[in-house]
Amino acid sequence: MSLNYLVIEGNIGAGKTTLAQMISERYQTKLVLEQFADNPFLPKFYENQEQYSFPLEMAFLAERYNQLNRELSHFELFSPFTVSDYYFMKSLIFAQNTLQPDEYNLYRQFFTIIYDKMPKPDLYVYLHKNTDLLLKNIAIRGRDYETYITKEYLEKITLGYFGYFKQQSDFPILILDTNDIDFVTRTVDFEKIVQTIFDKTYNKEITRVIL
Numbered sequence: 001m002s003l004n005y006l007v008i009e010g011n012i013g014a015g016k017t018t019l020a021q022m023i024s025e026r027y028q029t030k031l032v033l034e035q036f037a038d039n040p041f042l043p044k045f046y047e048n049q050e051q052y053s054f055p056l057e058m059a060f061l062a063e064r065y066n067q068l069n070r071e072l073s074h075f076e077l078f079s080p081f082t083v084s085d086y087y088f089m090k091s092l093i094f095a096q097n098t099l100q101p102d103e104y105n106l107y108r109q110f111f112t113i114i115y116d117k118m119p120k121p122d123l124y125v126y127l128h129k130n131t132d133l134l135l136k137n138i139a140i141r142g143r144d145y146e147t148y149i150t151k152e153y154l155e156k157i158t159l160g161y162f163g164y165f166k167q168q169s170d171f172p173i174l175i176l177d178t179n180d181i182d183f184v185t186r187t188v189d190f191e192k193i194v195q196t197i198f199d200k201t202y203n204k205e206i207t208r209v210i211l
Helices: 016-027 041-045 049-072 089-097 101-115 131-141 145-150 151-167 188-198
Strands: 005-009 030-034 082-085 124-127 172-178 206-208
Touching: 005 016, 005 188, 016 049, 016 082, 016 188, 041 049, 041 145, 049 082, 049 089, 049 101, 089 101, 089 151, 124 151, 131 151, 172 188
Parallel strands: 005 082, 005 124, 030 082, 124 172, 172 206
Antiparallel strands: none
16 A cells, blocks of 8 residues: 555554554554653642643644644655654644633634644554553553543543544544453564555555454
């Protein structure tokens, strides 16, 4: 499959950044990683969501736009394609689960102004894991501010993603059920993912694959 812009997405703890890095290393591509650690409101948000949700989401919106606009605006001569561990729509998915209705309505106005100008991926890959596995992965990596993440919060984010998938038809979406594989430590599992992504052609629809 010919790709210029590949997105790897997933809930918190799904392994999207790791997979994006592994694919980039395999194919020597340009890699775009979300700079979430630079958001000063993130630790505060997990401690007090009600107070810090709006500044958090606005800060993410600005940073994601600036980064993607900068990274995707020019062609890399020696890179076969670009792979990213997030897509701009992520901003709206998280915001609808963290903001109050009036805040969300205001936020969406800013988002809509920007979204139509953003490049669309040739393929959007979503890594699906059940909530217990997400929590396990979050605990293993041991980020202090993530200790406040709850099962209920992760479940809301998952529902937000799947609700979004049903509404969009701008590009192909490939949902990979990764509950029973470990592509980090098992080469055969990584090869399964690579083959599924690159050896097939996907139309502008949702395709679900259990690995």
